[in-house]
Amino acid sequence: MTWRVANSLETLRHQIDARFPERSRAADGAIGDAAHQTRDSDHNPWYGPGIVTARDFTHDPSHGLDIQTVADQLLGSRDPRIKYVIANRRIATSGTWQWGPYTGPNPHEAHFHLSVVADPRCDEAQAWSLPILVDAPDVPDVPVVPDLVPGAFVTWGTGVNVRAAPRLDAPVVAVLPGPTQVTVSCQTRGDTVSTAGHVNDAWAFVPALGGYVSNIFIDDPAAWLPGVGEC
Numbered sequence: 001m002t003w004r005v006a007n008s009l010e011t012l013r014h015q016i017d018a019r020f021p022e023r024s025r026a027a028d029g030a031i032g033d034a035a036h037q038t039r040d041s042d043h044n045p046w047y048g049p050g051i052v053t054a055r056d057f058t059h060d061p062s063h064g065l066d067i068q069t070v071a072d073q074l075l076g077s078r079d080p081r082i083k084y085v086i087a088n089r090r091i092a093t094s095g096t097w098q099w100g101p102y103t104g105p106n107p108h109e110a111h112f113h114l115s116v117v118a119d120p121r122c123d124e125a126q127a128w129s130l131p132i133l134v135d136a137p138d139v140p141d142v143p144v145v146p147d148l149v150p151g152a153f154v155t156w157g158t159g160v161n162v163r164a165a166p167r168l169d170a171p172v173v174a175v176l177p178g179p180t181q182v183t184v185s186c187q188t189r190g191d192t193v194s195t196a197g198h199v200n201d202a203w204a205f206v207p208a209l210g211g212y213v214s215n216i217f218i219d220d221p222a223a224w225l226p227g228v229g230e231c
Helices: 007-019 067-077
Strands: 054-058 082-087 090-093 111-116 152-154 160-163 172-176 181-183 186-195 198-206 211-214
Touching: 007 054, 007 111, 054 067, 067 082, 067 111, 172 211, 181 198, 186 211
Parallel strands: none
Antiparallel strands: 054 111, 082 090, 082 111, 152 181, 160 172, 160 211, 186 198, 198 211
C-alpha cells in the first residue's frame, strides 16, 4: 500500500539532520519491518490514508546527537503532537510526561522512538522547539553602562530563552547562560510570563540575537522598558 510518515516527524527529521549533518542513521526507522506488521505498532501505516505515526532516530553522541538529551527535551516541550517517547529502557507518555520503565524486547539504546498522536495534529509541520536543535550564538560577557547606549540593558537569571516570536511556544533561537548585555530595538505585547513573583506580557526584541526575550528578564524595575519604542 502507499504510505508516508506524518509531517510532524518529517519536520523533526529535517531539523535533526540540519543540526547534526554528520550523524549516523544506522538505527533510524520509519515504517515497520515484517515483525512490526504482525502486531499493533505506530510504525505501521495504520492511521488515515496510510500514515506512519512513529519514527526512530539513531544515538550518535560522537556527532552531537545524544538520544537521552533529545528525549528529555521532547518531554520538556510538552508538545501536543507527542503520544509517547522511548529511550534507554524507559517510556514516557503525554498523559504524565514522566519517565517509567520500558520492558519491551528492544531496549531502545541505539535509538530513541517518538510516536505522535493519531489525529490531524500528527501532520502539523511547525518546527519542534528543542534547545539542542538550536545553534545559540556566542554571547559576549562585556561590561556595559546602559545609560550611554540607547536601548542597552542587562538581563538577569540563568538559562534565559530568546525566542523567535513573543510567545512561549515559539522556537528558541538563543539561550543566555547568565546576566548578559543586550541592546533592545523595540518591545511588544505577547504571552504572559510569570517567574520569581513577577508577571509581565511585554517582550523585548534583541536584533543581535534574532529574537525576543521576556521583559521579566531585563534588569529594569519598569515592566515596559523606558526609552524603547513599540515594535
